[in-house]
Amino acid sequence: MPVLWKGIQVTFGFFLILGLLFASGVFSMLLYAKITGQGWFSEASTIAYADTLGGRQPIITTASPPPLIPVPLATSAMLKAPAIRQHPELPSGCEITSLTMMLQYYGVAKSKLELVPEMKRDNTPLKRNKDGSIAYWGNPNLGFVGEVTGSAKGFGIYHGALFELQKKYIPTAMDLTNQSFDMLEQQLRDGIPSLVWTTINFQVPDNWVVWDTPIGPIETTFMEHAVLLVGFDEQNVYVNDPSTGKSNVKIDKAQFLATWEAMGRQALSYKL
Template sequence: MHKFAAGSAVAACLFLCSCAATVTLPKTYAAVETAATPESAAMGLVLPQTDAAIPAWPALAALQSTPESALFLLSTVQLDVENIPQNPELPNGCEITSADIVLNYLGFDIDKVTLAEKYLLLHIPYWEADPEVEFMGSPADELSFYCLPGAITTAVNNYLSGQGSACRATDITGAKPAELEAYLAHGTPVLMWATRAFTAPLYNYTFTLADGSWPYANSHCLVLTGYDEDNYYFADPMQEVTAIDRDTFTLRYEQLGSHAVVITS
Protein backbone atom coordinates (compact mmCIF):
# COMPACT_ATOMS: atom_id res chain seq x y z
CA MET A 1 0.00 0.00 0.00
CA HIS A 2 1.49 3.33 -1.03
CA LYS A 3 1.99 5.99 1.62
CA PHE A 4 2.07 9.77 1.44
CA ALA A 5 3.98 12.13 3.67
CA ALA A 6 1.47 14.85 4.39
CA GLY A 7 2.59 18.43 4.98
CA SER A 8 1.38 20.78 7.66
CA ALA A 9 -1.48 22.08 5.53
CA VAL A 10 -4.06 20.82 3.08
CA ALA A 11 -3.93 22.97 -0.05
CA ALA A 12 -6.41 23.90 -2.79
CA CYS A 13 -9.30 21.66 -3.92
CA LEU A 14 -8.10 19.74 -6.97
CA PHE A 15 -8.33 15.97 -6.77
CA LEU A 16 -10.34 13.16 -5.21
CA CYS A 17 -8.28 10.49 -3.50
CA SER A 18 -10.30 7.36 -4.19
CA CYS A 19 -7.66 4.61 -4.23
CA ALA A 20 -6.35 2.51 -1.38
CA ALA A 21 -3.53 4.91 -0.57
CA THR A 22 -2.83 6.14 2.94
CA VAL A 23 -1.92 9.57 4.23
CA THR A 24 -0.10 10.53 7.40
CA LEU A 25 -2.42 13.06 9.00
CA PRO A 26 -0.65 15.44 11.42
CA LYS A 27 -1.99 15.91 14.93
CA THR A 28 -3.13 19.43 14.12
CA TYR A 29 -5.68 17.96 11.71
CA ALA A 30 -6.48 14.81 13.60
CA ALA A 31 -7.53 16.88 16.62
CA VAL A 32 -10.07 18.90 14.65
CA GLU A 33 -13.64 17.78 15.31
CA THR A 34 -14.36 16.94 11.69
CA ALA A 35 -15.75 13.46 12.12
CA ALA A 36 -18.81 14.63 14.01
CA THR A 37 -20.94 15.48 10.97
CA PRO A 38 -23.80 13.11 10.03
CA GLU A 39 -22.15 12.35 6.69
CA SER A 40 -18.79 11.41 8.16
CA ALA A 41 -20.38 9.51 11.02
CA ALA A 42 -22.36 7.47 8.51
CA MET A 43 -19.09 6.47 6.89
CA GLY A 44 -17.60 5.49 10.24
CA LEU A 45 -14.87 8.10 10.01
CA VAL A 46 -12.93 8.44 13.23
CA LEU A 47 -9.67 10.33 12.92
CA PRO A 48 -6.79 9.31 15.21
CA GLN A 49 -5.43 11.78 17.72
CA THR A 50 -1.80 10.99 16.86
CA ASP A 51 0.24 11.04 13.68
CA ALA A 52 -0.78 7.87 11.89
CA ALA A 53 -1.21 6.43 8.42
CA ILE A 54 -4.90 6.16 7.62
CA PRO A 55 -6.87 5.72 4.37
CA ALA A 56 -6.45 8.92 2.38
CA TRP A 57 -9.95 9.22 0.90
CA PRO A 58 -11.97 9.05 4.13
CA ALA A 59 -9.40 11.26 5.88
CA LEU A 60 -9.79 13.98 3.29
CA ALA A 61 -13.55 13.47 3.21
CA ALA A 62 -13.70 14.00 6.95
CA LEU A 63 -11.60 17.13 6.71
CA GLN A 64 -14.09 18.54 4.21
CA SER A 65 -17.04 17.27 6.29
CA THR A 66 -18.83 15.66 3.34
CA PRO A 67 -17.51 12.93 1.05
CA GLU A 68 -19.06 14.54 -2.01
CA SER A 69 -16.95 17.68 -1.66
CA ALA A 70 -13.70 16.09 -0.48
CA LEU A 71 -11.52 17.55 -3.21
CA PHE A 72 -8.13 18.31 -1.71
CA LEU A 73 -4.54 18.38 -2.88
CA LEU A 74 -2.04 17.71 -0.13
CA SER A 75 0.57 20.43 0.30
CA THR A 76 3.35 17.83 0.49
CA VAL A 77 3.51 14.43 -1.20
CA GLN A 78 6.44 12.03 -1.47
CA LEU A 79 5.84 8.60 -2.96
CA ASP A 80 8.16 5.80 -1.93
CA VAL A 81 9.55 5.12 -5.41
CA GLU A 82 12.82 3.20 -5.70
CA ASN A 83 15.18 4.58 -8.32
CA ILE A 84 16.80 2.37 -10.99
CA PRO A 85 19.96 3.59 -12.77
CA GLN A 86 19.94 3.32 -16.56
CA ASN A 87 23.70 2.84 -16.77
CA PRO A 88 25.70 0.91 -17.67
CA GLU A 89 23.32 -1.24 -19.73
CA LEU A 90 21.21 1.53 -21.26
CA PRO A 91 23.26 4.73 -21.67
CA ASN A 92 20.42 6.30 -23.70
CA GLY A 93 17.59 4.42 -22.01
CA CYS A 94 16.18 7.02 -19.64
CA GLU A 95 12.63 6.67 -21.00
CA ILE A 96 12.35 2.89 -20.78
CA THR A 97 14.18 2.85 -17.44
CA SER A 98 11.74 5.43 -16.08
CA ALA A 99 8.91 3.17 -17.23
CA ASP A 100 10.57 0.27 -15.43
CA ILE A 101 10.87 2.36 -12.26
CA VAL A 102 7.12 2.97 -12.25
CA LEU A 103 6.23 -0.62 -13.17
CA ASN A 104 8.35 -1.92 -10.30
CA TYR A 105 6.71 0.59 -7.96
CA LEU A 106 3.35 -0.84 -9.04
CA GLY A 107 4.53 -4.35 -8.20
CA PHE A 108 5.48 -5.73 -11.63
CA ASP A 109 8.60 -7.89 -11.85
CA ILE A 110 10.30 -6.68 -15.04
CA ASP A 111 13.83 -5.38 -15.57
CA LYS A 112 14.77 -2.41 -17.76
CA VAL A 113 16.83 -4.42 -20.27
CA THR A 114 14.06 -6.95 -20.92
CA LEU A 115 11.55 -4.12 -21.24
CA ALA A 116 13.81 -2.38 -23.76
CA GLU A 117 14.70 -5.45 -25.79
CA LYS A 118 11.29 -7.12 -25.95
CA TYR A 119 8.79 -4.26 -25.95
CA LEU A 120 10.34 -0.99 -27.13
CA LEU A 121 10.09 -0.29 -30.86
CA LEU A 122 13.48 0.72 -32.28
CA HIS A 123 14.38 2.42 -35.51
CA ILE A 124 17.87 2.34 -37.01
CA PRO A 125 19.21 4.60 -38.43
CA TYR A 126 18.12 7.02 -35.74
CA TRP A 127 17.91 10.01 -38.11
CA GLU A 128 14.98 8.42 -39.93
CA ALA A 129 12.97 7.60 -36.79
CA ASP A 130 9.79 9.20 -35.50
CA PRO A 131 10.44 9.57 -31.75
CA GLU A 132 6.71 9.57 -31.02
CA VAL A 133 6.44 6.08 -32.52
CA GLU A 134 9.83 4.48 -31.88
CA PHE A 135 13.15 4.96 -30.19
CA MET A 136 15.71 6.80 -32.30
CA GLY A 137 18.38 4.10 -32.48
CA SER A 138 18.85 1.78 -29.50
CA PRO A 139 18.88 2.74 -25.81
CA ALA A 140 21.87 0.40 -25.39
CA ASP A 141 23.87 2.43 -27.91
CA GLU A 142 25.66 5.61 -26.82
CA LEU A 143 25.24 7.00 -30.35
CA SER A 144 21.45 7.17 -30.16
CA PHE A 145 18.84 9.71 -29.21
CA TYR A 146 15.48 9.40 -27.47
CA CYS A 147 11.78 8.64 -27.75
CA LEU A 148 8.58 10.41 -26.69
CA PRO A 149 5.38 9.31 -24.90
CA GLY A 150 3.85 7.45 -27.84
CA ALA A 151 6.72 4.98 -28.00
CA ILE A 152 6.72 4.47 -24.23
CA THR A 153 2.96 3.96 -23.90
CA THR A 154 3.09 1.37 -26.70
CA ALA A 155 5.95 -0.52 -25.04
CA VAL A 156 4.40 -0.47 -21.58
CA ASN A 157 0.92 -1.42 -22.80
CA ASN A 158 2.32 -4.33 -24.82
CA TYR A 159 4.02 -5.58 -21.67
CA LEU A 160 0.93 -5.07 -19.50
CA SER A 161 -1.30 -6.83 -22.01
CA GLY A 162 1.03 -9.81 -21.94
CA GLN A 163 0.71 -9.89 -18.17
CA GLY A 164 -3.07 -9.86 -18.34
CA SER A 165 -3.09 -6.66 -16.30
CA ALA A 166 -5.85 -4.06 -16.30
CA CYS A 167 -3.25 -1.33 -15.84
CA ARG A 168 -2.54 0.89 -18.82
CA ALA A 169 -0.04 3.59 -19.72
CA THR A 170 -1.64 6.86 -20.82
CA ASP A 171 -0.07 9.80 -22.62
CA ILE A 172 -1.05 12.92 -20.66
CA THR A 173 1.05 15.33 -22.72
CA GLY A 174 -0.11 18.88 -22.16
CA ALA A 175 -0.94 18.36 -18.48
CA LYS A 176 -0.16 21.37 -16.31
CA PRO A 177 2.09 20.99 -13.24
CA ALA A 178 -0.97 21.15 -10.97
CA GLU A 179 -2.43 18.17 -12.84
CA LEU A 180 0.81 16.24 -12.34
CA GLU A 181 0.56 17.02 -8.63
CA ALA A 182 -2.97 15.63 -8.62
CA TYR A 183 -1.70 12.32 -9.97
CA LEU A 184 0.97 12.24 -7.26
CA ALA A 185 -1.62 12.99 -4.59
CA HIS A 186 -3.58 10.03 -5.94
CA GLY A 187 -0.53 7.78 -5.47
CA THR A 188 0.52 7.77 -9.14
CA PRO A 189 4.12 8.67 -10.07
CA VAL A 190 4.55 10.47 -13.40
CA LEU A 191 7.03 9.86 -16.21
CA MET A 192 7.93 13.32 -17.49
CA TRP A 193 10.30 14.77 -20.07
CA ALA A 194 12.70 17.62 -19.35
CA THR A 195 16.44 18.07 -19.91
CA ARG A 196 19.37 16.44 -18.15
CA ALA A 197 19.77 18.10 -14.75
CA PHE A 198 17.15 20.63 -15.90
CA THR A 199 19.72 22.62 -17.86
CA ALA A 200 18.86 24.77 -20.88
CA PRO A 201 17.70 22.77 -23.95
CA LEU A 202 20.41 21.84 -26.45
CA TYR A 203 19.84 20.78 -30.05
CA ASN A 204 21.59 18.54 -32.55
CA TYR A 205 21.95 20.36 -35.86
CA THR A 206 23.18 17.44 -37.97
CA PHE A 207 19.71 16.29 -39.06
CA THR A 208 16.04 17.22 -38.72
CA LEU A 209 13.02 15.22 -37.65
CA ALA A 210 10.11 14.52 -39.97
CA ASP A 211 8.33 17.67 -38.79
CA GLY A 212 11.36 19.77 -39.70
CA SER A 213 12.49 20.45 -36.14
CA TRP A 214 15.96 19.88 -34.75
CA PRO A 215 16.22 16.94 -32.33
CA TYR A 216 17.14 17.64 -28.73
CA ALA A 217 20.68 16.83 -27.68
CA ASN A 218 19.91 16.69 -23.95
CA SER A 219 16.34 15.38 -23.72
CA HIS A 220 15.77 13.39 -20.57
CA CYS A 221 12.95 11.39 -19.03
CA LEU A 222 12.65 10.89 -15.29
CA VAL A 223 9.99 10.00 -12.74
CA LEU A 224 8.21 12.68 -10.75
CA THR A 225 7.68 11.28 -7.26
CA GLY A 226 6.71 14.19 -5.04
CA TYR A 227 6.37 17.88 -4.39
CA ASP A 228 6.15 20.48 -1.65
CA GLU A 229 5.77 24.25 -1.56
CA ASP A 230 9.28 24.83 -2.92
CA ASN A 231 10.38 21.82 -4.98
CA TYR A 232 9.51 18.83 -7.08
CA TYR A 233 11.19 15.47 -6.36
CA PHE A 234 12.34 12.70 -8.67
CA ALA A 235 13.66 9.23 -9.28
CA ASP A 236 16.26 10.06 -11.94
CA PRO A 237 17.70 7.12 -13.92
CA MET A 238 20.79 9.26 -14.64
CA GLN A 239 21.17 9.80 -10.88
CA GLU A 240 21.81 13.51 -11.40
CA VAL A 241 18.75 15.15 -9.82
CA THR A 242 16.64 14.37 -6.77
CA ALA A 243 14.92 17.77 -6.46
CA ILE A 244 14.45 20.99 -8.43
CA ASP A 245 12.69 24.25 -7.64
CA ARG A 246 9.18 24.69 -8.97
CA ASP A 247 9.98 27.50 -11.43
CA THR A 248 12.84 25.62 -13.11
CA PHE A 249 10.76 22.47 -13.28
CA THR A 250 7.88 24.25 -14.99
CA LEU A 251 10.18 26.05 -17.43
CA ARG A 252 12.01 22.92 -18.63
CA TYR A 253 8.91 20.74 -18.62
CA GLU A 254 7.08 23.20 -20.85
CA GLN A 255 10.12 23.86 -23.07
CA LEU A 256 10.31 20.13 -23.83
CA GLY A 257 6.65 20.02 -24.83
CA SER A 258 4.93 19.14 -21.52
CA HIS A 259 5.34 15.44 -22.31
CA ALA A 260 4.20 13.05 -19.59
CA VAL A 261 2.89 9.50 -19.07
CA VAL A 262 1.10 7.79 -16.20
CA ILE A 263 0.40 4.10 -15.57
CA THR A 264 -2.95 3.53 -13.92
CA SER A 265 -5.51 0.77 -13.48
Protein backbone atom coordinates (compact mmCIF):
# COMPACT_ATOMS: atom_id res chain seq x y z
CA MET A 1 0.00 0.00 0.00
CA PRO A 2 2.78 2.49 0.81
CA VAL A 3 4.36 1.64 -2.54
CA LEU A 4 1.10 2.36 -4.40
CA TRP A 5 0.66 5.70 -2.59
CA LYS A 6 4.21 6.63 -3.44
CA GLY A 7 3.55 5.91 -7.12
CA ILE A 8 0.45 8.10 -7.12
CA GLN A 9 2.39 10.95 -5.59
CA VAL A 10 5.13 10.68 -8.23
CA THR A 11 2.59 10.58 -11.07
CA PHE A 12 0.70 13.58 -9.68
CA GLY A 13 3.93 15.52 -9.33
CA PHE A 14 4.90 14.69 -12.91
CA PHE A 15 1.59 15.98 -14.34
CA LEU A 16 1.76 19.04 -12.11
CA ILE A 17 5.17 19.92 -13.54
CA LEU A 18 3.86 19.43 -17.13
CA GLY A 19 0.89 21.67 -16.40
CA LEU A 20 3.10 24.42 -15.04
CA LEU A 21 5.39 24.19 -18.09
CA PHE A 22 2.39 24.42 -20.48
CA ALA A 23 0.90 27.39 -18.65
CA SER A 24 4.27 29.10 -18.67
CA GLY A 25 4.60 28.58 -22.45
CA VAL A 26 1.12 29.96 -23.16
CA PHE A 27 1.79 32.99 -20.97
CA SER A 28 5.08 33.63 -22.77
CA MET A 29 3.39 33.50 -26.21
CA LEU A 30 0.61 35.88 -25.13
CA LEU A 31 3.14 38.27 -23.65
CA TYR A 32 5.18 38.19 -26.89
CA ALA A 33 2.06 38.87 -28.99
CA LYS A 34 1.12 41.85 -26.82
CA ILE A 35 4.62 43.33 -26.98
CA THR A 36 5.02 42.89 -30.77
CA GLY A 37 1.41 43.68 -31.71
CA GLN A 38 1.10 40.40 -33.65
CA GLY A 39 -1.97 38.19 -33.39
CA TRP A 40 -1.48 34.56 -32.23
CA PHE A 41 -4.03 32.71 -34.29
CA SER A 42 -4.23 35.09 -37.29
CA GLU A 43 -1.70 37.14 -39.22
CA ALA A 44 -3.98 40.00 -40.33
CA SER A 45 -7.51 39.54 -39.04
CA THR A 46 -9.61 38.71 -36.01
CA ILE A 47 -13.20 37.47 -35.83
CA ALA A 48 -15.82 38.94 -33.53
CA TYR A 49 -19.52 38.16 -33.35
CA ALA A 50 -22.52 40.45 -33.43
CA ASP A 51 -26.05 39.61 -32.42
CA THR A 52 -28.48 40.04 -35.32
CA LEU A 53 -32.03 39.02 -36.00
CA GLY A 54 -30.68 35.89 -37.63
CA GLY A 55 -28.40 34.95 -34.76
CA ARG A 56 -24.74 35.53 -34.07
CA GLN A 57 -22.96 36.53 -37.28
CA PRO A 58 -19.20 36.77 -37.68
CA ILE A 59 -17.70 40.23 -38.24
CA ILE A 60 -14.27 40.10 -39.81
CA THR A 61 -12.02 43.04 -39.06
CA THR A 62 -8.73 43.43 -40.87
CA ALA A 63 -5.63 45.21 -39.78
CA SER A 64 -5.57 48.91 -40.77
CA PRO A 65 -3.69 49.53 -44.07
CA PRO A 66 -0.66 51.76 -43.97
CA PRO A 67 -1.52 55.46 -44.48
CA LEU A 68 -1.51 56.62 -48.11
CA ILE A 69 1.25 59.04 -49.02
CA PRO A 70 -0.21 61.81 -51.27
CA VAL A 71 1.40 62.05 -54.69
CA PRO A 72 2.42 65.67 -55.44
CA LEU A 73 0.77 67.22 -58.51
CA ALA A 74 2.91 67.70 -61.58
CA THR A 75 4.01 71.32 -61.89
CA SER A 76 4.00 71.24 -65.69
CA ALA A 77 2.38 69.54 -68.66
CA MET A 78 2.61 69.87 -72.43
CA LEU A 79 0.36 68.38 -75.11
CA LYS A 80 1.06 67.95 -78.79
CA ALA A 81 -2.11 69.13 -80.52
CA PRO A 82 -2.64 70.17 -84.16
CA ALA A 83 -1.84 73.82 -84.91
CA ILE A 84 -4.19 75.37 -87.49
CA ARG A 85 -4.16 78.93 -88.85
CA GLN A 86 -7.48 80.74 -89.25
CA HIS A 87 -6.19 82.96 -92.05
CA PRO A 88 -6.78 83.69 -94.84
CA GLU A 89 -10.19 82.03 -95.09
CA LEU A 90 -11.54 82.96 -91.63
CA PRO A 91 -10.10 86.28 -90.44
CA SER A 92 -12.71 86.41 -87.64
CA GLY A 93 -12.75 82.66 -87.03
CA CYS A 94 -10.38 82.16 -84.11
CA GLU A 95 -13.01 80.31 -82.05
CA ILE A 96 -14.07 77.81 -84.73
CA THR A 97 -10.42 77.26 -85.69
CA SER A 98 -9.45 76.58 -82.06
CA LEU A 99 -12.38 74.15 -81.81
CA THR A 100 -11.10 72.43 -84.95
CA MET A 101 -7.72 71.93 -83.26
CA MET A 102 -9.44 70.39 -80.23
CA LEU A 103 -11.62 68.09 -82.32
CA GLN A 104 -8.69 66.86 -84.39
CA TYR A 105 -6.70 66.20 -81.20
CA TYR A 106 -9.72 64.26 -79.90
CA GLY A 107 -9.82 62.26 -83.12
CA VAL A 108 -12.55 63.95 -85.17
CA ALA A 109 -11.45 64.45 -88.78
CA LYS A 110 -13.13 67.79 -89.45
CA SER A 111 -11.64 70.91 -91.03
CA LYS A 112 -12.37 74.49 -89.99
CA LEU A 113 -14.26 75.15 -93.23
CA GLU A 114 -16.42 72.05 -92.71
CA LEU A 115 -17.35 73.25 -89.22
CA VAL A 116 -18.22 76.84 -90.13
CA PRO A 117 -21.70 76.02 -91.58
CA GLU A 118 -22.51 74.07 -88.39
CA MET A 119 -21.65 76.96 -86.05
CA LYS A 120 -24.57 78.82 -84.47
CA ARG A 121 -25.06 82.38 -85.69
CA ASP A 122 -26.82 85.50 -84.55
CA ASN A 123 -27.71 87.18 -87.84
CA THR A 124 -28.94 90.41 -86.26
CA PRO A 125 -28.04 93.20 -88.74
CA LEU A 126 -25.46 95.79 -87.71
CA LYS A 127 -26.82 99.28 -87.03
CA ARG A 128 -24.58 102.25 -86.33
CA ASN A 129 -24.99 105.51 -84.50
CA LYS A 130 -24.46 108.80 -86.32
CA ASP A 131 -20.87 108.91 -85.03
CA GLY A 132 -20.16 105.49 -86.57
CA SER A 133 -20.19 103.55 -83.32
CA ILE A 134 -22.24 100.36 -83.13
CA ALA A 135 -25.79 100.94 -81.83
CA TYR A 136 -27.34 97.50 -82.31
CA TRP A 137 -25.93 94.12 -83.35
CA GLY A 138 -25.92 90.46 -82.49
CA ASN A 139 -24.94 88.81 -79.21
CA PRO A 140 -22.00 86.33 -79.16
CA ASN A 141 -23.76 84.36 -76.42
CA LEU A 142 -26.43 83.47 -78.98
CA GLY A 143 -24.18 82.68 -81.93
CA PHE A 144 -21.45 84.07 -84.16
CA VAL A 145 -21.90 87.79 -84.67
CA GLY A 146 -21.06 89.27 -88.07
CA GLU A 147 -19.31 87.57 -90.95
CA VAL A 148 -16.59 85.03 -90.15
CA THR A 149 -15.09 85.11 -93.65
CA GLY A 150 -14.33 88.84 -93.63
CA SER A 151 -16.75 89.65 -96.43
CA ALA A 152 -18.41 91.99 -93.93
CA LYS A 153 -17.58 93.12 -90.41
CA GLY A 154 -17.18 90.17 -88.08
CA PHE A 155 -16.87 89.76 -84.34
CA GLY A 156 -17.00 86.31 -82.73
CA ILE A 157 -18.84 83.72 -80.66
CA TYR A 158 -18.77 82.93 -76.93
CA HIS A 159 -18.59 79.69 -74.97
CA GLY A 160 -22.31 78.97 -74.55
CA ALA A 161 -23.15 79.10 -78.24
CA LEU A 162 -20.00 77.22 -79.31
CA PHE A 163 -20.51 74.52 -76.66
CA GLU A 164 -23.44 73.05 -78.61
CA LEU A 165 -21.21 72.34 -81.62
CA GLN A 166 -18.43 70.94 -79.42
CA LYS A 167 -20.85 68.56 -77.69
CA LYS A 168 -22.10 67.33 -81.07
CA TYR A 169 -18.68 65.77 -81.72
CA ILE A 170 -17.44 65.22 -78.15
CA PRO A 171 -20.23 63.67 -76.03
CA THR A 172 -18.25 64.29 -72.82
CA ALA A 173 -17.77 68.00 -73.57
CA MET A 174 -17.68 70.28 -70.51
CA ASP A 175 -18.23 74.02 -70.24
CA LEU A 176 -15.68 75.05 -67.60
CA THR A 177 -16.46 78.76 -67.77
CA ASN A 178 -16.00 80.47 -64.39
CA GLN A 179 -14.09 77.48 -63.01
CA SER A 180 -10.66 77.99 -61.48
CA PHE A 181 -7.59 77.87 -63.69
CA ASP A 182 -6.36 75.03 -61.46
CA MET A 183 -9.03 72.88 -63.09
CA LEU A 184 -7.71 73.70 -66.56
CA GLU A 185 -4.22 72.77 -65.39
CA GLN A 186 -5.55 69.46 -64.09
CA GLN A 187 -7.14 68.86 -67.50
CA LEU A 188 -3.70 69.28 -69.04
CA ARG A 189 -2.20 66.82 -66.52
CA ASP A 190 -4.88 64.39 -67.68
CA GLY A 191 -3.90 64.94 -71.32
CA ILE A 192 -6.87 67.16 -72.26
CA PRO A 193 -6.58 70.63 -73.87
CA SER A 194 -9.07 73.45 -73.31
CA LEU A 195 -10.42 76.14 -75.61
CA VAL A 196 -10.05 79.46 -73.78
CA TRP A 197 -10.90 83.09 -74.52
CA THR A 198 -8.20 85.75 -74.24
CA THR A 199 -7.16 88.77 -76.36
CA ILE A 200 -5.34 88.93 -79.66
CA ASN A 201 -2.17 90.44 -78.12
CA PHE A 202 -2.52 88.72 -74.73
CA GLN A 203 -2.88 92.09 -73.03
CA VAL A 204 -5.81 93.36 -70.97
CA PRO A 205 -7.74 95.67 -73.35
CA ASP A 206 -8.52 99.28 -72.63
CA ASN A 207 -10.82 99.80 -75.62
CA TRP A 208 -14.15 98.32 -74.54
CA VAL A 209 -17.31 98.88 -76.55
CA VAL A 210 -21.01 98.54 -75.73
CA TRP A 211 -23.93 97.90 -78.09
CA ASP A 212 -27.50 96.74 -77.70
CA THR A 213 -28.53 93.20 -78.72
CA PRO A 214 -31.74 91.14 -78.94
CA ILE A 215 -31.22 90.07 -75.30
CA GLY A 216 -29.86 93.33 -73.92
CA PRO A 217 -26.65 95.38 -74.00
CA ILE A 218 -23.25 93.70 -74.13
CA GLU A 219 -19.84 95.12 -73.23
CA THR A 220 -16.94 93.57 -75.07
CA THR A 221 -13.81 94.33 -77.07
CA PHE A 222 -12.71 93.79 -80.64
CA MET A 223 -9.44 92.48 -79.17
CA GLU A 224 -11.38 89.31 -78.23
CA HIS A 225 -9.54 86.12 -79.22
CA ALA A 226 -9.70 82.36 -78.60
CA VAL A 227 -6.83 79.84 -78.44
CA LEU A 228 -6.24 76.21 -77.54
CA LEU A 229 -4.54 75.81 -74.15
CA VAL A 230 -1.99 72.98 -74.49
CA GLY A 231 0.50 73.38 -71.63
CA PHE A 232 1.65 75.09 -68.47
CA ASP A 233 4.51 75.28 -66.01
CA GLU A 234 5.09 77.33 -62.88
CA GLN A 235 5.68 80.59 -64.77
CA ASN A 236 4.01 80.23 -68.17
CA VAL A 237 1.13 78.83 -70.16
CA TYR A 238 1.40 77.45 -73.70
CA VAL A 239 -1.22 77.81 -76.42
CA ASN A 240 -1.80 76.92 -80.05
CA ASP A 241 -2.66 80.30 -81.56
CA PRO A 242 -4.96 80.24 -84.62
CA SER A 243 -3.96 83.79 -85.51
CA THR A 244 -0.41 82.73 -86.34
CA GLY A 245 -0.88 78.99 -86.72
CA LYS A 246 1.96 78.41 -84.24
CA SER A 247 1.94 75.71 -81.57
CA ASN A 248 3.13 75.85 -77.94
CA VAL A 249 3.30 79.66 -77.88
CA LYS A 250 4.70 80.66 -74.46
CA ILE A 251 2.88 83.38 -72.51
CA ASP A 252 3.58 84.63 -69.01
CA LYS A 253 0.99 82.94 -66.77
CA ALA A 254 0.04 86.01 -64.75
CA GLN A 255 -0.35 88.04 -67.93
CA PHE A 256 -2.48 85.36 -69.56
CA LEU A 257 -4.69 84.92 -66.51
CA ALA A 258 -5.41 88.65 -66.48
CA THR A 259 -6.72 88.51 -70.06
CA TRP A 260 -8.68 85.31 -69.40
CA GLU A 261 -10.32 86.97 -66.40
CA ALA A 262 -11.10 90.09 -68.46
CA MET A 263 -12.88 87.96 -71.07
CA GLY A 264 -15.11 86.27 -68.52
CA ARG A 265 -13.03 83.17 -67.67
CA GLN A 266 -14.52 81.33 -70.65
CA ALA A 267 -13.30 77.77 -71.26
CA LEU A 268 -14.49 74.61 -73.01
CA SER A 269 -12.98 71.17 -72.43
CA TYR A 270 -14.08 67.54 -72.04
CA LYS A 271 -13.76 64.37 -69.99
CA LEU A 272 -11.81 61.34 -71.14
